Amino acid sequence: MTAKPDFSAKGIGKIRNIGIIAHIDAGKTTVTERMLYFSGKIHRLGEVHEGTATMDYMPEEQERGITITSAVTTCYWGQNTINIIDTPGHVDFTIEVERSLRVLDGAIGVFCAVGGVEPQSETVWRQSEHYKVPKLVFINKMDRLGADFEAVLESMRSKLGIRSVPLQIPDGGGEDFSAVYDVIHMKKLVFNQAVNGEEFDAFDLEEADKKIVTPWRERMCDTLSEVDDEFMERYLEDDIDPTYIESVIRKATLALKIVPIFTGSALKNVGVQPLMDGVGKYLPSPLEVPKLAGIDPNTGVKRVIDPVVSGPLQALAFKVLMDAGRKMVLMRIYSGKIQSGETLRNFTQGNTERVAHLFRMHAGRKESIDVAGVGDIIAVAGFKDVRTGDTLSSGNDPIVLEQIELYKPVISMAIEPRNSDESEKLEEVLDKYLQEDPTLKLQTDENTGQIILSGMGELHLEVVLDRLRREYKLDPRAGKPQVVYQEIPGRSAEAEEEFDRLLGDDRHYGFVRLGVEPLDRGAGRDVVFEIDTAQWPAEWMDAIAEGIDDGLQSGVIKGFPVQDIKVRVLEIRRRDGQSSVPGYHMAAAKALKTALGTSSPRLMEPIMDVEISVPDEFVGDVIGLLGSKGARIENMLDRNKLKVVQALSPLRNMFGFSTELRSSTQGRAGFVMKFHSFDVLD
Numbered sequence: 044m045t046a047k048p049d050f051s052a053k054g055i056g057k058i059r060n061i062g063i064i065a066h067i068d069a070g071k072t073t074v075t076e077r078m079l080y081f082s083g084k085i086h087r088l089g090e091v092h093e094g095t096a097t098m099d100y101m102p103e104e105q106e107r108g109i110t111i112t113s114a115v116t117t118c119y120w121g122q123n124t125i126n127i128i129d130t131p132g133h134v135d136f137t138i139e140v141e142r143s144l145r146v147l148d149g150a151i152g153v154f155c156a157v158g159g160v161e162p163q164s165e166t167v168w169r170q171s172e173h174y175k176v177p178k179l180v181f182i183n184k185m186d187r188l189g190a191d192f193e194a195v196l197e198s199m200r201s202k203l204g205i206r207s208v209p210l211q212i213p214d215g216g217g218e219d220f221s222a223v224y225d226v227i228h229m230k231k232l233v234f235n236q237a238v239n240g241e242e243f244d245a246f247d248l249e250e251a252d253k254k255i256v257t258p259w260r261e262r263m264c265d266t267l268s269e270v271d272d273e274f275m276e277r278y279l280e281d282d283i284d285p286t287y288i289e290s291v292i293r294k295a296t297l298a299l300k301i302v303p304i305f306t307g308s309a310l311k312n313v314g315v316q317p318l319m320d321g322v323g324k325y326l327p328s329p330l331e332v333p334k335l336a337g338i339d340p341n342t343g344v345k346r347v348i349d350p351v352v353s354g355p356l357q358a359l360a361f362k363v364l365m366d367a368g369r370k371m372v373l374m375r376i377y378s379g380k381i382q383s384g385e386t387l388r389n390f391t392q393g394n395t396e397r398v399a400h401l402f403r404m405h406a407g408r409k410e411s412i413d414v415a416g417v418g419d420i421i422a423v424a425g426f427k428d429v430r431t432g433d434t435l436s437s438g439n440d441p442i443v444l445e446q447i448e449l450y451k452p453v454i455s456m457a458i459e460p461r462n463s464d465e466s467e468k469l470e471e472v473l474d475k476y477l478q479e480d481p482t483l484k485l486q487t488d489e490n491t492g493q494i495i496l497s498g499m500g501e502l503h504l505e506v507v508l509d510r511l512r513r514e515y516k517l518d519p520r521a522g523k524p525q526v527v528y529q530e531i532p533g534r535s536a537e538a539e540e541e542f543d544r545l546l547g548d549d550r551h552y553g554f555v556r557l558g559v560e561p562l563d564r565g566a567g568r569d570v571v572f573e574i575d576t577a578q579w580p581a582e583w584m585d586a587i588a589e590g591i592d593d594g595l596q597s598g599v600i601k602g603f604p605v606q607d608i609k610v611r612v613l614e615i616r617r618r619d620g621q622s623s624v625p626g627y628h629m630a631a632a633k634a635l636k637t638a639l640g641t642s643s644p645r646l647m648e649p650i651m652d653v654e655i656s657v658p659d660e661f662v663g664d665v666i667g668l669l670g671s672k673g674a675r676i677e678n679m680l681d682r683n684k685l686k687v688v689q690a691l692s693p694l695r696n697m698f699g700f701s702t703e704l705r706s707s708t709q710g711r712a713g714f715v716m717k718f719h720s721f722d723v724l725d
Contacts, residue, residue, distance in 0.1 A: 050352035050380060050416040056328045058418040060375070062128045062143045064171060065153035066164035070183040070309050074153055075116075075127055077315040081241065082118035082125075084405070115373060115404040115420060123323040126420045144171050146361045146375035146420065149326030150178045151318070156190035156216065156306075159198035161715070168203050175333070177296050177326055180207065181318050182306040189684075190216040192306060199302075208266050208292065209304040211317060212259050223307055223314050224248075224256045226263055227285050232317065240312025267291050270300040289324055296325045329418030335377050337434065337442035340390060346442055352416045354378045355438030356387065360429050363478045366409070370478070371422045372429050373404070377444070379437060380416035381423075390441045391433040399425025431481050452484050452497035453649035453694055453718050456504050457522035459493050465517060469494070472515050476507060483507065494519075497527055499718070501698070526648055526695045529606045529721050530598030533643030535560040537613070540633035542626045553626030554616035555587060559638045562607045564720065568595060569609045579615065586624040587612060590631030599639045600646055606721070607647075610635065647721040649694040655704065656685045656713040664707045672696040691719060 048054070065071040079085045117126050128143045144150070150171050154164060171178060182195050192213050199205040214222040214231065222233045229248055234240040248256060267288070268275035274291045277283050295301045303325055307314015334347045337357065348357050356379035360372045381387075385398045402409035402422040415421045429435070434444045460466040473496070477483050484497040498504045501524050511517040539556035562569065570591055576584050591612075595605045615627065653674060657665050665688050666676065674692035681687070697716060704712050 048414055048416060052330060055330055055350065055352075055416075055418050057123045058126070058328055059123055059322050059326055060126045060128075060146070060148045060329065060418065060420055061322060061326060062147045062150045062171075062176075063153060064144075064150050064164075064167040066155070066158065066161035066167075069153045069155045069158065069161070069164060071151075071153040073309040074151070074181060074183060074315065074318075077240075077309045077312060078120075078125075078127065078319055079116065079118055080239075081316055081319065082120050084116065084118040115422075117403050117405070117420075120319045121323055125319075125322060128420075143361070144174045144176060146359060147174075147176055148329060148332045149322070150176050151322070152178050152180045152302075153183050154180060154195055154199070155187075156182050156184045156192060156195055156213075157187050158713075159191075159195045160202045161713075165202055175299060177299060178302055179296075179318065179321050179325060180205075180302055180304045181309075181314070182213075182304065183309055185213045185216055185220045185306055185313070186218070186308040186311050188217045190220065192216065196304070205302050206266065206270075206300065207304050208263050208295075208301045209259055209306075210263070210292070210321070211305050211307070211314065212256065213306050214255075220308065220311075220313075223317070224252065224259075225317070226256060226259050227288050229253075229256060229260065232314075234311075234313045236312065240315070243316065264288075266301065267295065270295045270298075293325050297327050297331060329377075335444065337444045340441055340443050348378045348442070348444075350378055350417050352378075352380050355440075356381050356385075356436055357438070357442065357444070358435045359444045360426075360431060360433045360435060363429065363431055365475050365479060366424075369424060370426060370429075370475075371402075371409075371424055372426045373420065373422050374435065376415060376417055376419050376421070378417060380414055381421075381437075382414045385437065387435045387437055388439075388441075389429060389433050389435055390443050392428055392430070394428060396426045396429060396435065398423055430478060452482060452499060453527050453651075454500060454504065454524050455484075455495050455497040455527050456524050457493040458496055458508075458519040460517075460519050465519065468515065469511075469517055469519055472511065472517060476510070493522075500716075524698065526693075528601065528603040529647040530600055530603045530639075530644050531605065531607045531647055531723070532559050532561045532639060533645050536638045536642035538634045538637035538641065539614070540630050540637055541616075542630040542633065543618075543621075546625065549623070550621045551623040551626040551629075552618040552621035553583075553586075553623065553628070553630035554614075554618075555590075555612065555627060555630040555634045556614040557591075557631070557634050557638060558611040558613055559635070559642050560609045560611070561642075562609050564607060564722070566607050568606065570612070571609065572612045574612060574615060579617075582624050583615070583622070583627045586628040587615070587631040590628040591635055593628075594632045594635035594639075598644060599636055600644055603646065605639065605644075645723050647723050650691050650719045650722045651694050651697060651716045652719040653688075653690045653692050653697070654715050655688045655690075657688065657708055658711055659686055661708040661712065662686045662688065665704070665712065668700075668703060668707055672700065685713075 063071040063075050115128050117124060128147065152168060154160065182192060184190060196207055199207055210226050211223045212226060213220055214224060222231055224231055230245040231248055231252055232243050232245055234243040264278050268278055271291050292303055296303060303321060305314060305318045305321055309315055329350050336345050336347050338345055358374045358376045360374050362373040364371050381398060381401065383398055383401055387396050387398060389396050401412050401415055403412055404422050409422060434442065436442060460469045473485055477485055482499050486495050496504060496507065504524060508521055535558060537558040542553045544551055570588060591610050598605045655665050669676065669690050672692050673696050674690040676688065676690050678689040679686060701714055704714055
């Protein structure tokens with residue numbers, strides 16, 4: 044039963060907006076599933092490996108056993124309302140994590156007790172650090188062979204710089220794992236497997252148990268003494284009790300000084316309820332996080348938003364999805380409240396939108412609600428033009444919240460409809476997918492007329508094709524995935540071009556001289572007018588800027604976008620009665636192409652971070668295989684009794700690499716690849 048909305052400070056103080064973040068296959072979806080089950084939100088346990096997990100509701104997720112899209116749900120635990128976002132762990136879907144972290148107040152990092160800190164868990168942890176998100180850690184899969192609690196703690200310390208405070212420790216590991224110790228209360232928690240762990244008993248420690256737990260409690264208190272002077276004084280006087288310890292842990296967690304550690308096995312229903320208690324005890328409410336700042340788009344002045352329901356609505360659209368063909372927008376509300384039927388201002392797009400219906404999401408299902416307020420994460424139906432990152436407001440003072448960072452696609456695929464009937468529908472459906480996923484890009488090849496779909500990796504594009512077939516019965520012909528390149532000027536160059544042509548009944552003229560020069564890697568594009576623009580009509584200046592922008596979309600080598608370039612407009616000339624907007628637009632585009640052609644242009648390609656975990660006996664095979672792909676070995680280290688080989692490699696050589704790696708290592712190697720940078724082809 045849904046609780047009635049309470050928009051008082053006390054009510055908002057009971058909201059927890061959290062994300063579950065981790066490396067692929069660390070068990071984060073299973074953790075979420077157990078949280079829903081124990082809170083009564085669902086009444087049957089679903090399993091990822093069986094394709095029945097509630098949060099992996101897309102057919103593609105159920106088939107592949109991975110999370111592809113962020114799923115949102117709400118459950119109630121104790122007095123708290125917990126809004127949960129289960130995020131993907133696969134690197135191709137990093138933007139899903141980024142968008143979720145942008146609107147969360149806290150997070151649970153799930154680490155495998157065998158794998159420890161793996162590459163993608165390191166990536167998402169760094170992302171959460173960027174947004175200053177307080178976190179708890181759940182060391183999962185303590186029942187697995189090779190589970191090593193202390194090795195994971197050391198891995199977190201050395202790789203992530205975490206000052207961990209274990210509040211629970213495991214009783215054994217692997218097949219011997221049976222319970223967890225509560226370090227604060229000095230209890231042994233034993234979960235009743237006859238009722239799926241719904242019930243557990245807290246036993247006093249026997250002498251043998253005390254010998255195990257007491258050093259951990261002393262370690263916890265020593266760490267808290269390092270971050271809290273008052274605690275140190277009271278600890279020295281032996282004046283601490285569990286309630287006081289919990290208050291100090293909460294204070295230090297919110298200040299990002301420590302990370303509380305929980306442990307267990309979600310699959311075996313051990314340790315999840317104490318973790319849920321920890322969410323309420325140690326993670327912040329919307330009132331306890333730093334106030335969000337927005338920018339007035341007209342003046343550039345920054346304004347702080349107060350998280351009060353009495354103020355105007357300020358909300359951020361962080362995800363767009365299609366529900367049975369209808370557009371749904373997921374929003375986080377930072378101020379004010381929202382009701383069905385309201386008209387809101389979209390200050391990012393500069394238009395207005397009407398709210399048709401409000402929903403609370405439960406993965407693929409939704410529950411209609413009448414009103415939502417500060418701290419809520421909801422879905423809105425009825426918006427027409429809202430996109431990811433837009434700011435919605437009921438106020439008249441324009442404000443735009445911080446934009447969500449976008450990622451550049453690194454791989455593309457040519458697709459074409461099988462017949463004319465499919466053609467129009469294909470473009471319409473792909474446009475919907477583009478609204479859902481900002482990391483997808485679409486363009487049409489001028490020479491072949493093919494649709495070029497670009498994304499973050501092979502799996503990313505495969506999922507799009509799967510969805511086309513399953514959701515819309517579209518089966519376009521698809522080419523092999525191709526690397527997305529970029530073009531840069533090799534040196535400075537100048538060119539001038541004149542456009543003088545009769546178009547219809549009118550003669551159009553334009554003359555532009557400009558220069559191009561290379562910028563540092565990752566600098567983007569910079570267009571500078573080194574003429575007195577006040578002497579010329581503004582529409583001519585706009586036409587030149589548009590001509591340059593159009594020209595930068597397609598370089599002179601193979602038509603790839605041009606990056607890391609400075610374009611300087613040096614001179615324009617006029618001809619009375621004939622100078623025109625089309626004339627200057629075309630002259631600027633032609634001059635840019637000519638300058639690029641004489642600047643010794645070069646192609647840049649995606650360079651990938653490759654990390655391979657492998658037993659000692661296969662290290663030579665792995666290094667040889669990487670060498671054959673033109674990869675450069677960057678580092679080798681030991682982790683959890685495995686050798687870890689870290690390398691940089693051009694993406695163009697990595698197609699099919701995972702298959703070759705499995706073959707050469709008898710399937711015993713772990714492989715992760717993520718985008719590192721664009722760099723010049725050798």
